[in-house]
Amino acid sequence: MDFLVPLLAQLTNGLIIGFIYALMALGLTLIFGVLKVINFAHGEFYMLGAYISYIASRMLGLHPIIGIIAAVAVVFIIGMLMEKALLTPIYEDKVERKDEYALLITFGLSIFLMNGALVVFGPYQKSPEPLASGVLDLGVLSVSSGRIYAVVLAIIFMAATLFIINKTWLGTALRALSQDRDASTIMGINAKTLGSIAFGLGAAMAGAAGALLAPVFLVFPIMGVVPAIKSFVIIILGSMGSIKGAIYGSLLLGIVESLGVFFLSPSYRDGYSFLLLIIILLVKPKGLFGGSQWNN
């Protein structure tokens, strides 16, 4: 019985982190689903979101929630502009090896943004204003109020994204674009603009995740590397391009990490995700939701 309370606490933490991973992985899967581009700069959009919330809450003195909303909005715009500036040549048939081009250009963008943050903010860790202070008493369990707020906001962001995807004209068009670009154009859909919106939305979700986790894990230029790698792990284990896979995969990863920390050692926290990936791919090579589409 003695170990149940700390185990429950770890599992709760795992689920909280899992929901925020889900936000980030959903953004990555949205970009991959619509544009067929693996965005290597996804972690840096996470980092940008964290810095923007830091600037808003610490430097401008705004409420942390305003900081998070600002992070989402600014990263959305930056994401759209980056897509327009860097990925447009793919759709204009200006490059021969489109997949390789997209990989290299987003990889370059990642390095550029990381070093840009280093120049502007320096290498030091910074901490934005937390969403809330104190703990929430849940009987046997106490959880940091800031984390509860973060997970609630993550769920709201995800619900809003899923609503857009499933219930609006924009979402239907994005799903259509993910299946057939030429057929979408025949409908009168501006595939280039919609592609930029999809990239902006995906980047904004990473930015939101960064802003939500910034008070927990602090803000520094290379903070996006590990979350980005975990997002790749999630979308591979959940099946590339599957929304359901991204969400369930994130929660599973969060829980496995917390169980690993509890039963084994916290030192190898990041290693558990890769162990999980290896096991799942050995059993289900196409991932948990193998073969399913971005539209599920």
Place this chain on the structure above:
Amino acid sequence: MLEVKNVDAGYGKINILNDLSLKARENNLTLLIGPNGAGKSTLLKAIFGFVKTSKGSIEYNGKDISSLPSHQLVDHGISFLLQRVSVFPELTINENLKLGAWAFKKDKQKVTQQLEAMYDKFDVLKQKRNEKAGLMSGGQKRTLEIARMLMSNPKMLLIDEPSAGLSPKIAKEVYQILHGLKDDGITLLMVDQNIRDSIGYSDYVYVLEQGSVSSESKASEVEANLKEVVQSWLKF
């Protein structure tokens, strides 16, 4: 209605269309025939902006549309039926049809009216409206593509091999649907290899060879000399 004037177009450095000129007359079904590689499908893609032209002009109702982005052509009343299957397989039939009304998506009433009109016209779609389009048969998918195209109230249709992959019975139904669209005031420019079946529904025929028009005439005249026309292709 649509006039292609001295157009050159192709892929990269390879030119497929060479100084090609033709007209699609209003309310006619104009048929493009010719051997494989003659440039028939490339011509439709060039008209719709999927293939860039390097010379000449494409005029629709007197306006040069060759530099317009493809998605804007729908606003001008031009729609395109691709040769390959182009339904969105993971969307429902209803969602597929609604996307056909993208040009006036803000007018909810008009979208609903158009949807109902399509369901009245194509009963098979009405019965399956909430099923995923990917689960339909080949003929049903073709029907959905045509209905989706009509959702935008087009005045000009570009049609590439409408009977490709369909059984003769279903192909005949598709030709009848397309031919019937002329009664709604729609002009059609159609590419087809299945000349024997399609010629009877056509008004005017262009024969394309090596990216240019080699001959043109009324469909009835080609129909009378069909054997000679086909034999002339076998030389290529």
